[in-house]
Amino acid sequence: MSLEPARDARRLKVGLLIASALCAGVLVLAVARASQPEYLRFQKQLAGRIPDPQGPIEVTGCDGEVDRCMSCHLAVERAGFEKEPLPLRTHSISLAAHPPKRFGCAICHGGEPRALDAKTAHGADPRMKGPHLEASCGACHVPQAGKGMDHLEQGARLFIELGCGTCHPLSGRGGWDFGSDLRAIGRKSPAYLEKVLLDPTSVLPGATMPSFQGTLAQDEQMLTDLVVFLGSLALPRSADCQMRTRSGGLVEQPCTRCHRQGVKEQDGAWHRCGYLKDRAGELRCGNCHSSESPIPATESDCPNVRSRRASCAVCHGRAGEGVR
Amino acid sequence: MSELGGQAEESPALRLRRSFVYHLHPLKVTERALRFTTTFGLGLATLVLFLALLVTGVLLTAYYVPSVEQARASVLDLQHVVRFGAFVRALHRWAAHGMVAAIFLHLLRVFFTGAWARRNLNWLIGLLLLALTLGLAFTGYLLPWDQLSYWAVRVATGLFDQIPLLGSVLRRLAVGGSEIGQAALIRFYALHVALLPLASVALVALHLWRLRKDGGLARPDEDAPTVNAWPHLIQREAIWMLLVLAAFGLLAALVDAPLGPAPDFHSPSNPEKAPWYFLGLQELVSYSGPMGGFVFPLVLLAMLLTAPRLDDRQAPGGVWLAGSGARFRVGGALAIAILGLAGIELTHIMMRGQGGFGGVLAEIFNPVGAMLLLAGVLGVGTGVLSRSRRAGLSAGIGTLLIGLVLATTLGACRGPGWGLYWPWEVWPVVP
Amino acid sequence: MFKGQPHPLEVARPPDKALEAQIASLPSRRDFLSRAGGVALAAIGLGAVGVAARFFLPSGGGGAAAQVPIGVPGDFKVGSLNWLREQELFVVRDEQGFGAFSSRCTHLGCTVKRTAEGFSCPCHGARFDPKGGVVRGPARRNLPWHPLWLADGMIWVDLSREVAPITALLTKGAGA
Numbered sequence: 001m002s003l004e005p006a007r008d009a010r011r012l013k014v015g016l017l018i019a020s021a022l023c024a025g026v027l028v029l030a031v032a033r034a035s036q037p038e039y040l041r042f043q044k045q046l047a048g049r050i051p052d053p054q055g056p057i058e059v060t061g062c063d064g065e066v067d068r069c070m071s072c073h074l075a076v077e078r079a080g081f082e083k084e085p086l087p088l089r090t091h092s093i094s095l096a097a098h099p100p101k102r103f104g105c106a107i108c109h110g111g112e113p114r115a116l117d118a119k120t121a122h123g124a125d126p127r128m129k130g131p132h133l134e135a136s137c138g139a140c141h142v143p144q145a146g147k148g149m150d151h152l153e154q155g156a157r158l159f160i161e162l163g164c165g166t167c168h169p170l171s172g173r174g175g176w177d178f179g180s181d182l183r184a185i186g187r188k189s190p191a192y193l194e195k196v197l198l199d200p201t202s203v204l205p206g207a208t209m210p211s212f213q214g215t216l217a218q219d220e221q222m223l224t225d226l227v228v229f230l231g232s233l234a235l236p237r238s239a240d241c242q243m244r245t246r247s248g249g250l251v252e253q254p255c256t257r258c259h260r261q262g263v264k265e266q267d268g269a270w271h272r273c274g275y276l277k278d279r280a281g282e283l284r285c286g287n288c289h290s291s292e293s294p295i296p297a298t299e300s301d302c303p304n305v306r307s308r309r310a311s312c313a314v315c316h317g318r319a320g321e322g323v324r
Numbered sequence: 325m326s327e328l329g330g331q332a333e334e335s336p337a338l339r340l341r342r343s344f345v346y347h348l349h350p351l352k353v354t355e356r357a358l359r360f361t362t363t364f365g366l367g368l369a370t371l372v373l374f375l376a377l378l379v380t381g382v383l384l385t386a387y388y389v390p391s392v393e394q395a396r397a398s399v400l401d402l403q404h405v406v407r408f409g410a411f412v413r414a415l416h417r418w419a420a421h422g423m424v425a426a427i428f429l430h431l432l433r434v435f436f437t438g439a440w441a442r443r444n445l446n447w448l449i450g451l452l453l454l455a456l457t458l459g460l461a462f463t464g465y466l467l468p469w470d471q472l473s474y475w476a477v478r479v480a481t482g483l484f485d486q487i488p489l490l491g492s493v494l495r496r497l498a499v500g501g502s503e504i505g506q507a508a509l510i511r512f513y514a515l516h517v518a519l520l521p522l523a524s525v526a527l528v529a530l531h532l533w534r535l536r537k538d539g540g541l542a543r544p545d546e547d548a549p550t551v552n553a554w555p556h557l558i559q560r561e562a563i564w565m566l567l568v569l570a571a572f573g574l575l576a577a578l579v580d581a582p583l584g585p586a587p588d589f590h591s592p593s594n595p596e597k598a599p600w601y602f603l604g605l606q607e608l609v610s611y612s613g614p615m616g617g618f619v620f621p622l623v624l625l626a627m628l629l630t631a632p633r634l635d636d637r638q639a640p641g642g643v644w645l646a647g648s649g650a651r652f653r654v655g656g657a658l659a660i661a662i663l664g665l666a667g668i669e670l671t672h673i674m675m676r677g678q679g680g681f682g683g684v685l686a687e688i689f690n691p692v693g694a695m696l697l698l699a700g701v702l703g704v705g706t707g708v709l710s711r712s713r714r715a716g717l718s719a720g721i722g723t724l725l726i727g728l729v730l731a732t733t734l735g736a737c738r739g740p741g742w743g744l745y746w747p748w749e750v751w752p753v754v755p
Numbered sequence: 756m757f758k759g760q761p762h763p764l765e766v767a768r769p770p771d772k773a774l775e776a777q778i779a780s781l782p783s784r785r786d787f788l789s790r791a792g793g794v795a796l797a798a799i800g801l802g803a804v805g806v807a808a809r810f811f812l813p814s815g816g817g818g819a820a821a822q823v824p825i826g827v828p829g830d831f832k833v834g835s836l837n838w839l840r841e842q843e844l845f846v847v848r849d850e851q852g853f854g855a856f857s858s859r860c861t862h863l864g865c866t867v868k869r870t871a872e873g874f875s876c877p878c879h880g881a882r883f884d885p886k887g888g889v890v891r892g893p894a895r896r897n898l899p900w901h902p903l904w905l906a907d908g909m910i911w912v913d914l915s916r917e918v919a920p921i922t923a924l925l926t927k928g929a930g931a
Binding site: 005009015016023029035056068114115195202 | 355358397400401403404405407408410411551552555556559560562563566567569570573574576577578583752753754
Binding site: 475478479481482483485486493496497500501507511590591592593594595596606609610611612613616676686687690738740741742743754 | 808811812813840841843862863864865866868870875876877878879880891892893895
């Protein structure tokens with residue numbers, strides 16, 4: 001082959017032009033995509049009906065998590081939007097007891113509250129909507145009927161009626177000679193829990209657990225309720241902090257739901273001890289405190305805790321001789 | 325061209341060209357250098373992606389916070405609240421993947437065309453750049469501090485424990501303590517944003533300078549430079565660089581960089597898989613920690629490093645598999661290698677879990693050991709038969725590279741409990 | 756200067772080969788200085804590398820406590836296998852008593868997962884039997900068992916020591 005310099009130079013000029021145009025085009029595309037975030041579309045739809053939002057709306061929940069859900073869910077706290085399509089609708093139940101400005105949304109609904117696109121923000125979190133949302137209630141509240149957590153309450157009842165606690169202990173309480181401790185079973189997905197309940201050996205070959213197909217398959221609601229309750233046991237986002245419950249008691253209490261900021265201010269040096277935190281930086285109250293009371297439903301029930309001296313001795317010596 | 329002769333009025337562009345570009349290129353080049361298929365533009369693609377990574381990387385430092393509490397949150401903020409944050413991060417991520425792929429293919433091209441002949445120093449610099457690129461890739465995917473990040477550090481630093489005597493010291497040196505946490509993250513951050521990029525920039529400059537000093541692209545001697553570098557070569561390069569940029573820009577504009585879930589410090593995902601460029605090593609490590617983690621990569625590296633010293637003095641550079649005098653033999657050896665390696669893997673898959681050797685023997689009698697043995701036999705055999713050390717090297721190193729590709733493929737098919745699953749198979753629900 | 760042709764004064768005298776060789780082998784002052792300089796530079800370089808390495812090597816601390824309490828005996832049922840997240844430890848209890856072994860794979864440190872046949876590692880596929888013995892590589896060592904003892908009503912474990920893989924009744928204060 002032999003090159004014709006003049007002709008090649010011309011072709012190169014055209015090539016350069018096309019390549020530059022492509023680069024410019026890509027840049028324009030990137031600019032266009034970045035200027036059209038999902039939430040702006042929703043904010044435009046409600047323009048004039050709510051005070052000028054313009055930009056992401058941020059709150060910091062009581063767990064210290066930045067929560068941007070209300071950038072799209074603009075009207076959760078406003079009356080008059082009950083008939084709007086979903087992101088713009090008023091919250092289905094009153095938020096008076098759980099104002100989003102204090103709690104954020106993710107503390108109940110899970111997901112990725114910093115994200116601003118629905119796909120990332122909602123993720124695959126089963127607590128986003130539907131019955132599994134009630135698993136979140138169990139993280140702080142005793143299951144009670146008629147308080148918006150009927151599924152959870154039914155599930156807790158089923159747990160007892162089906163005799164799950166006969167084999168499975170909860171935090172070492174209850175249970176007989178077999179069955180793994182279910183203190184952290186809430187970390188598993190609902191799909192996994194349903195599969196184990198209906199056909200244990202398909203997931204855990206050789207398991208001695210009987211299938212609950214006969215009881216649960218006939219009533220899908222029962223299966224869901226039980227899974228909701230199991231899902232409430234040590235939720236993935238909750239701290240690994242366990243309060244002992246009375247023998248046969250059902251629910252563990254992650255203290256840091258409420259105490260995350262509180263302890264530091266109240267108790268000073270004791271709680272700054274690094275041993276109290278696990279590697280994720282979560283407080284492990286159960287190292288020192290255990291509670292003989294059932295789950296504290298209100299603040300006044302809570303302080304019923306005693307210290308376990310043995311754990312303090314890890315660092316401070318048996319006789320309190322000082323920091324090792 | 326006339327513009328080079330005319331001293332009277334130099335435009336700024338021309339002055340730049342004279343002072344900078346002509347340090348990288350001679351005035352005249354061969355027509356062969358203009359052909360895309362001579363190099364497939366791989367070195368240039370690596371370079372332009374590296375530059376894109378430098379620019380986007382500097383931008384990302386404005387928002388990324390290297391703390392275990394805030395790292396992942398800061399990446400989420402970057403992704404969602406910072407205007408163009410998602411684009412810049414995606415470009416950084418995809419360009420990183422592209423650079424690893426490009427530099428690896430560049431190495432293959434240079435090796436199998438013998439372009440390294442009598443260019444010991446630049447070959448060494450190139451290998452160092454490959455190591456630095458992999459180091460940058462590894463430290464880079466740790467920074468978001470998601471599930472993959474944490475378990476990647478834990479497994480990689482677990483490899484250190486397999487080294488006798490020095491192991492625990494090296495591990496503590498890398499991790500900054502006995503457990504993986506803030507100290508480890510900040511170390512990897514410093515490596516990723518300061519030490520490794522600085523070293524890379526210096527070596528890239530050296531690499532390009534040496535390339536010019538060594539006479540540009542390696543070529544058989546009969547070709548003589550006939551074409552002006554400007555515009556024929558330089559504008560071609562500019563077009564190629566712009567096209568690579570546009571392609572990765574398009575990818576970044578359309579596909580966001582992924583971010584894993586927050587790390588579970590006590591329980592890995594099932595399976596916990598490395599990014600594609602380390603998947604082959606992960607698969608090899610699953611046969612044997614020391615062999616897959618150290619011996620295999622070190623043998624490969626040592627062979628590549630010593631290649632120029634072992635090479636035949638007379639063999640030409642710049643021609644595919646030339647100088648071996650035996651393309652047929654090298655091709656045959658590589659065909660045997662494919663069959664042999666497949667056989668090794670199949671035997672391993674069938675035999676696994678049926679007892680076997682224990683202790684030190686198990687570290688030797690496993691697919692990695694067999695691969696190394698096969699590479700040695702084929703390398704020496706081909707070298708002796710064709711009386712060409714270059715042919716022997718091509719066959720030996722080729723065998724190891726095919727082994728790595730095969731291992732990567734198998735690694736891609738791994739599922740829960742590190743079992744093998746077809747790509748279309750649905751993984752079982754696992755605890 | 757006179758290399759190649761003999762110095763006019765030396766022509767008459769036959770060269771003393773041995774002496775010349777001896778002189779040639781002596782280091783000249785310049786040679787000596789540059790060699791000493793090189794050695795000094797190398798020493799400085801090595802020292803600097805050493806200082807840098809020591810700088811980066813963390814001095815002690817940072818490690819988790821080796822002796823930790825893991826709960827009260829009532830936390831663990833007879834016939835149960837419990838996984839303690841924070842300690843990454845399996846605690847077994849049978850009729851003979853208690854036992855504890857690590858859930859960190861001895862290959863590269865991933866957490867092994869329970870299966871019907873024992874345990875399997877999600878990172879590289881090692882398998883262990885229900886007592887932590889290696890069934891299949893790449894792990895070569897069994898999951899290590901750690902000593903347990905009872906003190907102040909709590910079960911303690913020493914993660915820095917290894918014991919034989921058996922369960923045993925706990926005695927108060929032993930090993931503390």
